[in-house]
Amino acid sequence: MTDAPDPAVRERLRALPAVDQLAAAVTGPAATPVEATAAARAVLDARRDELLAGADGPEPDLVARARAHLRPSLRRVLNGTGVVIHTNLGRAPLAGAAADAVADAAHGYMNLELDLATGRRGARDAHVAQLLVELTGAQDAMVVNNGAAATLLAAAALAGPGRSIVVSRGQLVEIGGGFRVPDVVAQAGAQLVEVGTTNRTRAADFRAALDAGADVVLRVHQSNFRTVGFVEDVPIAELTALGAPVIDDLGSGVLAGGLDDVLADEPPVRTSVAAGAALVCFSGDKLLGGPQAGILVGTREAITTCRRHPLARALRVGRLPLAALAATLALYRDPERARADIPVLAMLTAAPDALLARARQLAGATGGDVVDAVARAGGGALPLLELHGPAVAVGPDGAGAHDLAARLRAHDPPLLARITDGRVTVDPRTLHGDGELEQAAAAISAALSGS
Template identity: 50%
Template structure:
């Protein structure tokens, strides 16, 4: 072992070998040196573990090892993943799948110059907001709308433009925390407004809001508890009550939906998510919701409501810092158009299609996945009833009936198999239950079934 360690060559020596010098010419000196250091470090560790002999450092085989390391470092970090978790809008896996129309719109917007901020009629500078504002108003009944880069930015902008230096009244039961430990009270503080909490965690009455309003009050803030549910001894005023109070006391009523849907999902057993249009009809002045959750589009924060308030937001200095980019804007416009006839969003928007897919179709795909796994030599597979979820803080108490395939591979624990699947190309992400990998068919598309089987085949024959 000591002799082998002493015979490890210096990096400068390796760089003189023709096969390695060719890598310097093909890539760069820095990349090649970094790769060589990594390969030598691996060799040193293997020798210390008495698990390796020295290779022929001048050979094409050794150069290929270095090349593989360079290519691995150059490979894209963001890669496609097969979502077999049963969570449709999985934040860690990129949230909503985009429709083909949205992807094509992004391609067109990225490939060529566009009229992003040019009025083609007058030849003068235009506004990027006009590309989707009419669509949003048509689909929600809002007087006006504006779009920013995400829903948190939408809340922050709305508060800064309307309540900076004043107070915002909110129920204690709605002071939510979203992913990444971002808390609504902190957002309110950053906006320059002062939070006035009312009610109790489980019960807030209209009188609590009424008593909290004074000359400093700018807005009542309602937050849809889209990522948790309080059940039992609870009470909260109806939106219409809050809207009536806000109008009487001359303050704004705004609601942070977090997610937000444009159509009624109750026929599919998903009735806990309020429809944006119905919220505005109830008298709420301003609604903020996401583009990349139940709407099924790209990351975006959509603000819809009263024309005069939206005008304030458009002219606020923060607007430029949180504005939506052209690719997301193109994808959002294309997604919104799928809500218009003759399109059917339940068919054409992937998130809604997965949510509403009949259980019989999910079962059939699960059985096809079982067969595909048998065909590549995986014998320990079984079909199970499963529960899927919308995810991303949407419909927290709504279970979706589903089917999943449980899989085991000899000599690999469930954790080891999960790791191997994440390292596959493309990576496959499932869940572990009772010592088995579970692959939920509600979030695996038909074209992905063969890719799942291929990943297992490679694990069997590395």
């Protein structure tokens, strides 16, 4: 038997407004009466649970809560963190051409799996395969729903039950979300063969494993960390010379040329293809600067094997990311245009003078101070890269900085910042979109004034 609430709690429960009363206060241009009623009911139920659980303090604004309940959970945010490929914020923002392609694909039907010339069913990969072949030099290509799926499909298709995959111990890595290479091999149904040591693996180690019956070689790029010092690994050309099919998991995937000052630590896709890797796997939403997607390029035989595998249908990509990917890849036909139009590349290579001008503009609008900062590539790429540039420190230091950061997150649109040396710091490098600097200034001013 549940104990009855004490008199003070009963009084607070009785003071709650009726559903229709709260709904009437919420109904307006942003909410129909039906929507407002549903929100009011949900908010009142939650508030009753809080009171029965012993909630103390002043009464909350239930109208504000109901309006917040109706607001979409997935929202546009302003990235002032200086982390360019921010996984928690959706990784790479799309180029304008890619965003337009998504909108066009969303507003009607499209020939996703239709050959318009013959009127027969076609392959969805056809919309990007030729572009990928052109840009990477591969014989064929296909796309799945994310980078992890690309590696899983590659391992399952080229190895699978009854076969084995040989990997260097120095490459048995874990990426975000607990995704581990040994688990990928296990899910593919293959046997894992470990060779070498954590810091040194030689071609002879792979040769011995292949001579003992291993079937496929998997190379995994150290995307989110680096091993330095007394280390040795095997270049892709030496691995492919061993004669077994090689899967090269590059993680981010670099297509852009002429950015050696920024991307020198990331292996280009073309290099792996030219070396003869059977399959090269990489993500669409990291350094490529496109939508979430897993891309496989390689030999015609290996890609055909992947297409025919049962996992291919389970992992296939949808029409909206496919449209965005096609538009992003098309930009790479002109490298200069790609560097200018793809936000990730533009942010990574932003000119110091332009960043300083933006920082001074933001500081002038908010009363902040221009300070030195270090931005990061993020997204499990280029872990050693430090992008030095200006940022703007605003508001109080110490405990007050955390309160200010919370108020910035509560703004519409939310502004994400970081706390450095006890102050909220906003980096203009990642406030890249049209009007974002002005929106960030408005958010800071509102948060500082308490409005």
